[in-house]
Amino acid sequence: MTPENLAVAAKAAARALGFEACGVTDLASTPAVTAALDVWLTAGRHGQMRYLERQAPTRRDPGRAWPEAQSAVVVLHNYFQDTANPAPGRGRVARYALGDDYHAVMRTKLTSLGEELVGTAGIGAYRVYVDAGPLPERELARRAGLGWFGKNTLLIHRRLGSFTFVGVVLTDLDLARDDPFQSDYCGTCHRCLDACPTGALPAPQVLDATRCVSYLTIESRSPIPEELKPGVGQWLFGCDICQDVCPWNRRFASETIEPRYRAKSPDQWPTLEEIVRMTERECEATFEGTALERAGRSGLARNAAVVLENAAASSGAATG
Ligand code: SF4
Numbered sequence: 001m002t003p004e005n006l007a008v009a010a011k012a013a014a015r016a017l018g019f020e021a022c023g024v025t026d027l028a029s030t031p032a033v034t035a036a037l038d039v040w041l042t043a044g045r046h047g048q049m050r051y052l053e054r055q056a057p058t059r060r061d062p063g064r065a066w067p068e069a070q071s072a073v074v075v076l077h078n079y080f081q082d083t084a085n086p087a088p089g090r091g092r093v094a095r096y097a098l099g100d101d102y103h104a105v106m107r108t109k110l111t112s113l114g115e116e117l118v119g120t121a122g123i124g125a126y127r128v129y130v131d132a133g134p135l136p137e138r139e140l141a142r143r144a145g146l147g148w149f150g151k152n153t154l155l156i157h158r159r160l161g162s163f164t165f166v167g168v169v170l171t172d173l174d175l176a177r178d179d180p181f182q183s184d185y186c187g188t189c190h191r192c193l194d195a196c197p198t199g200a201l202p203a204p205q206v207l208d209a210t211r212c213v214s215y216l217t218i219e220s221r222s223p224i225p226e227e228l229k230p231g232v233g234q235w236l237f238g239c240d241i242c243q244d245v246c247p248w249n250r251r252f253a254s255e256t257i258e259p260r261y262r263a264k265s266p267d268q269w270p271t272l273e274e275i276v277r278m279t280e281r282e283c284e285a286t287f288e289g290t291a292l293e294r295a296g297r298s299g300l301a302r303n304a305a306v307v308l309e310n311a312a313a314s315s316g317a318a319t320g
């Protein structure tokens with residue numbers, strides 16, 4: 001098959017699997033992205049995420065992930081849902097984490113896409129990646145024509161917004177490439193920078209992870225710094241604020257078609273008090289198969305205590 005026919009077949013297969021967008025690119029490095037990554041790491045804005053230092057060589061040069069790879073098929077999958085969040089007595093959870101762990105869901109779908117691709121070609125091999133390897137997935141998505149980096153650093157698609165998972169199928173097959181996305185549709189907007197509760201977006205497209213509520217409540221193994229606790233607000237796990245305020249999401253975000261990304265019920269998880277008191281075993285049993293497992297018992301108990309402190313402070317302020 002020709003590279004053009006293979007790219008058409010890959011996009012048709014992606015659509016049939018429920019991915020809302022799909023593009024193709026190669027694995028060349030992007031000098032501007034490499035330079036920005038180096039500045040970011042040197043400034044220590046990645047905090048305790050030391051794995052990003054180890055992954056840096058492949059993030060700079062994606063072809064190192066698999067030297068035989070010729071093409072990257074990049075897909076987006078919408079996970080937006082408009083739920084009552086949080087339920088009474090509970091903390092807020094970022095939308096991406098409300099349902100089953102997306103890694104497993106995406107990996108299954110990406111594997112089907114890879115199988116379809118090599119089955120159509122009659123030859124070839126593939127590997128799948130979803131937010132768990134060294135690939136610069138968002139940059140590959142931009143290069144595959146799927147969107148631009150918003151000032152909040154997230155990939156924004158013109159008809160989907162930014163509440164999407166990015167998945168990649170690398171293949172040693174040669175597929176016709178899409179043109180990289182060159183425009184930037186943020187314009188003069190700076191709502192995300194203004195809305196961030198902890199000042200974690202000091203400049204457009206610069207995330208200081210060490211101040212970001214997502215990092216503080218998920219990745220960090222340290223206590224949340226006193227001066228940042230008020231900014232954590234009601235967030236038990238993650239933060240959606242810089243996406244919620246984005247006009248592209250306000251206009252285009254629509255309910256996910258994937259039932260496994262949906263919350264089971266508004267009170268599917270324990271109350272904040274219950275989380276503070278949970279044993280390791282109870283925590284594992286409660287959060288198994290969800291993204292919240294990543295924070296672990298001590299992380300979730302730490303976060304729940306901070307949310308309770310914030311609630312007490314705001315009710316004291318309201319009654320005082
Ligand atoms: S996720 Fe929350 S804390 Fe992090 S940059 Fe966005 S608004 Fe700020």
Ligand code: SF4
Nearest residue numbers: 150151186189192246
């Ligand atoms: S809120 Fe405005 S500046 Fe921020 S990512 Fe969205 S469009 Fe861009």
